[in-house]
Amino acid sequence: MKGNRTIYVIVGGVMALLLVVMLIAFGYNRSNEEALAKANQLITAFEEAGLTAPKDPQRVADVLGTDGGTVCGSVGSGVGRGIAKLHLMVGGSFATRPVINERRVGTGLLLTVKTYCPDKLPETQEFIDNLRLNG
Amino acid sequence: MSSVESVSDGAVPAAGSRVAASPNYITWAALALMTVSSVASLRPAPTMAVYGLACVFLYVLPAIVFLIPTALVSAELASGWSGGVFRWVTEGISPRMGFVAAWHQYAMTIFYYPSLLSFVASTLAYVIYPDLAASGVWTAVVIISVYWLGVLLALRGGIGVIAKLASSGVLIGTLIPGALLVVLGITYLAQGNPSAAPMTADNLLPAWNGIASVVLIVSNFCAYSGMEMNAVHVNRLKEPSKEFPKGMFVAMALVLVILILPPLVISWFIPAEQLSLTAGVMQAFDAVFAYFGIQWLTPIIGLAIVAASLAGFLTWLSGPSKSLLLVSQQGGFMPPWFQKTNKEGVQVNILAAQGIVTTILALLFAFVPAVSNAYWMFMTITTSVYLLMYLWMFRAAMNLRKRAPDHPRGYRAPALGFLCGMGIVSSAAAIMIGFVPPSQFADGNGGAFVAIVGTGVLLLGLVIPLLLIKLRKPSWQVSTPTGEDGAS
Numbered sequence: 045m046k047g048n049r050t051i052y053v054i055v056g057g058v059m060a061l062l063l064v065v066m067l068i069a070f071g072y073n074r075s076n077e078e079a080l081a082k083a084n085q086l087i088t089a090f091e092e093a094g095l096t097a098p099k100d101p102q103r104v105a106d107v108l109g110t111d112g113g114t115v116c117g118s119v120g121s122g123v124g125r126g127i128a129k130l131h132l133m134v135g136g137s138f139a140t141r142p143v144i145n146e147r148r149v150g151t152g153l154l155l156t157v158k159t160y161c162p163d164k165l166p167e168t169q170e171f172i173d174n175l176r177l178n179g
Numbered sequence: 180m181s182s183v184e185s186v187s188d189g190a191v192p193a194a195g196s197r198v199a200a201s202p203n204y205i206t207w208a209a210l211a212l213m214t215v216s217s218v219a220s221l222r223p224a225p226t227m228a229v230y231g232l233a234c235v236f237l238y239v240l241p242a243i244v245f246l247i248p249t250a251l252v253s254a255e256l257a258s259g260w261s262g263g264v265f266r267w268v269t270e271g272i273s274p275r276m277g278f279v280a281a282w283h284q285y286a287m288t289i290f291y292y293p294s295l296l297s298f299v300a301s302t303l304a305y306v307i308y309p310d311l312a313a314s315g316v317w318t319a320v321v322i323i324s325v326y327w328l329g330v331l332l333a334l335r336g337g338i339g340v341i342a343k344l345a346s347s348g349v350l351i352g353t354l355i356p357g358a359l360l361v362v363l364g365i366t367y368l369a370q371g372n373p374s375a376a377p378m379t380a381d382n383l384l385p386a387w388n389g390i391a392s393v394v395l396i397v398s399n400f401c402a403y404s405g406m407e408m409n410a411v412h413v414n415r416l417k418e419p420s421k422e423f424p425k426g427m428f429v430a431m432a433l434v435l436v437i438l439i440l441p442p443l444v445i446s447w448f449i450p451a452e453q454l455s456l457t458a459g460v461m462q463a464f465d466a467v468f469a470y471f472g473i474q475w476l477t478p479i480i481g482l483a484i485v486a487a488s489l490a491g492f493l494t495w496l497s498g499p500s501k502s503l504l505l506v507s508q509q510g511g512f513m514p515p516w517f518q519k520t521n522k523e524g525v526q527v528n529i530l531a532a533q534g535i536v537t538t539i540l541a542l543l544f545a546f547v548p549a550v551s552n553a554y555w556m557f558m559t560i561t562t563s564v565y566l567l568m569y570l571w572m573f574r575a576a577m578n579l580r581k582r583a584p585d586h587p588r589g590y591r592a593p594a595l596g597f598l599c600g601m602g603i604v605s606s607a608a609a610i611m612i613g614f615v616p617p618s619q620f621a622d623g624n625g626g627a628f629v630a631i632v633g634t635g636v637l638l639l640g641l642v643i644p645l646l647l648i649k650l651r652k653p654s655w656q657v658s659t660p661t662g663e664d665g666a667s
Binding site (some may be wrong): 047048051052055059062063065066067069070072090095096097098100103104106107111113114115116117118119120121122123124125126127129130131132133134135136137138139140141142143144145146148149151152156173174175176177178179 | 216217218219220222223225226227229237287291294295297298301303304305306307308309310311312313314315318332335336339340343344375388390391394395398399401402403404405434438449450451452453454459461462465466469470474475477478479481482485486491495544545546547548550551552554555558559562565566609612613615616617618619620621
């Protein structure tokens with residue numbers, strides 16, 4: 045049907061436009077000397093806390109860069125913490141349920157914030173303290 | 180006898196003898212993919228990756244006790260009675276319970292859209308500008324604009340367009356990225372790299388942490404909720420009695436693969452402690468791509484994951500609201516204004532009313548910290564209400580086997596009584612476990628949590644549907660119940 049073809053063309057066009065924006069806006073080169081130094085700092089913090097640390101600082105630098113990326117982006121706001129609480133649920137695509145999560149994941153988040161965005165540590169600490177964690 | 184009870188037997192048309200006058204056929208493969216997009220996605224993969232090898236057990240056990248009963252029983256019901264859950268419960272229990280079941284299915288979607296679309300917002304933020312993840316304005320704009328664009332698509336294209344977009348979305352955004360992740364994971368291990376999570380037999384079962392372990396295991400039953408939802412579109416198949424069961428079996432296999440393998444692979448690459456509570460599946464993909472030096476793929480996969488989420492959104496937009504429309508038209512449970520459909524047979528006013536509610540919820544979620552902080556609780560309550568629907572569905576299936584053993588069915592589930600019994604016990608257990616305070620409820624006051632969830636379940640699951648039944652007027656019944664899903 046012609047009408048449906050128009051719909052598919054519009055949907056395809058919007059997705060293509062979004063892809064172009066995403067390809068342009070994405071931060072490809074997040075690793076530099078500072079990012080590597082912070083990655084090493086994070087790995088040391090993980091080891092000192094008795095957590096399983098990432099092995100390769102380069103990979104950590106590639107993902108978290110110098111600013112911690114979305115990890116730091118999310119923790120500073122009410123909606124970010126609301127979404128984080130939704131991430132703490134298990135299930136499928138549709139139905140999800142909250143569970144009693146493991147403390148080590150909360151500790152990992154705290155150490156990441158401490159390394160990359162220490163200014164957001166107080167509210168992150170408060171967020172973690174207000175979670176009932178296991179272990 | 181009520182008006183609904185006086186209908187024809189509502190049998191699914193035999194092969195090649197379609198009754199509904201619909202121009203929009205969908206294929207069984209599209210229906211299977213719609214079911215996959217309704218149930219499975221890569222979104223929960225990082226959360227489950229924390230449990231390493233045990234995530235296999237955490238998905239397989241619920242599959243045995245909940246997915247198999249749900250899929251087989253709904254395949255039998257859909258191959259015998261058109262119209263979906265409301266029709267099955269109407270025929271198997273009573274018309275009023277049919278409405279209640281349709282309401283229980285629909286109620287979940289009220290709070291679902293802001294949650295799902297906030298994930299779309301945070302996925303886009305990860306790629307475009309990470310600080311946007313904390314922006315209420317960004318979150319609200321994405322939720323509201325995507326919702327209304329989805330409604331526009333549903334209104335203009337009908338189920339035919341939704342089916343094509345949803346099946347394309349799940350293929351592009353779930354199956355292909357999932358397969359890519361598995362290939363990269365196998366390559367990673369084949370290169371001699373050690374898995375970040377131990378993969379020995381000792382780790383097959385989750386560590387025993389008392390009630391936390393019980394909550395974890397039983398909560399995951401609901402991972403498979405929604406397998407039956409697309410049965411409301413059964414009459415859009417050319418040979419419903421044969422094609423629906425076929426679609427259901429394919430969907431069941433795909434759902435299992437999609438839910439189990441990606442978290443397992445993520446746990447090979449990333450230590451549990453590094454899986455951030457805030458960055459989700461995008462960070463997991465980014466880390467895997469970083470290892471192989473192909474981070475240029477991250478924005479492409481980001482868009483693909485957004486496409487899959489939109490596919491899931493579109494299927495949920497068109498399913499339960501359609502079910503509510505049918506039960507309202509045939510039983511007169513809602514005022515005629517809500518029963519209006521367009522020329523494509525799409526429930527215009529139900530979607531519009533739902534859109535207003537979604538818009539308000541999105542604004543509250545984005546700008547009122549108390550609401551965003553408590554949103555997980557709304558999801559807990561509505562999931563419990565959704566699970567109630569399964570109690571009625573399994574009960575109806577047992578009754579229909581007894582009362583109408585010779586009713587033509589394209590598929591008969593083996594050991595139906597046992598399957599229904601197992602389904603009822605699993606659903607009841609999942610509802611009960613929803614009353615245990617989770618991580619998000621730091622208060623620790625179990626009584627308060629039970630009171631909040633219990634009140635929510637009572638209000639949404641009992642008071643509202645009973646009120647609608649009480650207020651129902653015979654003049655609100657605008658169509659003769661035929662079991663078909665044609666437009667009014």
